[in-house]
Amino acid sequence: MATVAAPTQQNQQPRARGIRRRNHIHKDELSILGTLVLVLFAILMFVPFVILFGRAFMTYNELFHFPPVIIPYQLTTQNFSTLILALSGLTVPFARYLFNSVLVAFFVVLGVVVIATLAAYPLSKHTKMPGHGFLWFLVIASLMYAGPATNIPRYLIITQLGLVNTYWALILPVVVSTFGLYLMRNFIDSIPNEVLEAARIDGASEWKMLQTIIYPATQPAWAVLVLLTFVMVWNDAANPQLYIHTDALKTLPVAFATLAPGGTNTVAFAGAQAAAGMVMALPPIILFLITQSKVIATMAYAGLTG
């Protein structure tokens, strides 16, 4: 780095005007050109969604029009009505799948927020507990094991417990996913130990401390937890396919595959397929818009420890 002599009063004067104006905004703002390029790139990244949402509202004329149409001229909601009313080939109406997805997602998120915070507190702060290191090692190691061969044993266990074909099979295994635990543990790490020590000296029991200190302090992190858990559950196609055999309980991603089994080139239900795609793509985006300020504020903590 160039070493410049410490600016004295004299040589600071003539340059001060230039520097001081730049220091007014302590970080350079991007030039106009740079901003334009960035905006263009962002638009390009978003184009696939624009196409998807456009096709959800297109009539069949324009869906298969050649040259391909991006922005529809004739808007219609007929695709959505096809989707919502009973479709031939599916034994339950589409709304049922939507309801299932929402239900499962809601309970999983609720369960994860409660249970992960509960378990993260001892794992983060009670480091002298017998078995602490071992348990944490198990948690970390399980993050790295994603074997498909665990599906069969897991299926057998769930059958033994009598949970096959129930909502519980979709909720319980996911609630104990280690990702939420990892996140909450990192966040609770950032709570200073002195606060807890002071509370302990004041005679608070662990449960009391949980209630009065930990829960309020971790509320910002819940935004991140909710967002990421919801996305994980909402998009999950593997678990329902494995554990649920009755149509009435299947979730959106599974139903999606039945709509147009030939991919994007089948004519039948192409519009409904796009509409279903939009229904699947939109909720995570909306949830992100709602929680984004809290999420970004919390991510700083999540990245610090690690």
Added chain:
Amino acid sequence: MRAEAEVLSGVVRRPGASQAFGRWTRKVWSYRASYMMLSPFMVGFFLFTILPVMAGIGLSLTYYDVLQTPHWVGLQNFKTLFLYDNVFIITVRNTLVYGLVTGPIGLLLSFFFAWIINRVRVTWRVPLTLALYAPSLQAGTTVALISGYFLSSDQYGLFNYLLMRWGIVHKPVTWLQNPHLIMPVLIGVTLWMSMGTGFLIFLAGMQTVNNSLYEAARVDGIRNAWQELFFITMPQMKPFLLMNSIFAVVGSFGGSGLLGLAGGINSPDYAAASINDYANDYATTRYLMGYAAAIAVIMFIWSYGLGRLLLNWLSEK
């Protein structure tokens, strides 16, 4: 009581096994609140994660085709995998290529865009962040659907349509059926989706960098944004970079998960199959669970080993 008696009688014994055990029991009892808090999670974790993993490791030493009960074959599966399985080598190559390209490049892209977005006006940050983050929120099936609009192998696919219209090609390109093109296509789509949690973490982390550092740097002679990036932003972001890079590289070795794109688990010539896809193939299509479990064990050793290696290497720097 006992200690008093010992001292009074002049005999001091070292703590025997039973006393040490008593002490340990008391310690465990003193932590009973912690154990109670851990229990809901640990019960489910044990039932639904640990037990299946142990069973999976056990299965890798057997021959199990779901129809008969598993019978023991020892390390036979592993021997076959390493010595006789040609397709396994192909999948290893695929996974390496895929992981080494998308991991670091995705990380660099996330870092770069987080840095740029941090420099634009605050009002523009939310829509820009949304545009870059939204793809990572999508499911594999949705991405497969959207990609189908672009990558369809007939002239309706948007890429093909544009390429043909501009005269670059004269026949539609078979993006997804050509073994040579599948991997680049897969990598491209993954990079589109790669600005996820890591991106947000970088974005947040960069906002926490102390602003007085930038001012001090200006006094010291840093002139433009690139210098600022190298000398200040990157070193400050080291802890974030560490965690993210581990997740990125290890995670991308877990396979693409974009199976729907290539129209099924087995792409032509296994050109796009990752090790994960290969194991899935054996598990769900051929029902050779023992072999699939062996592949899974290898994947696990690999990911865990790689993760620890990266952790050690990067935390020294």
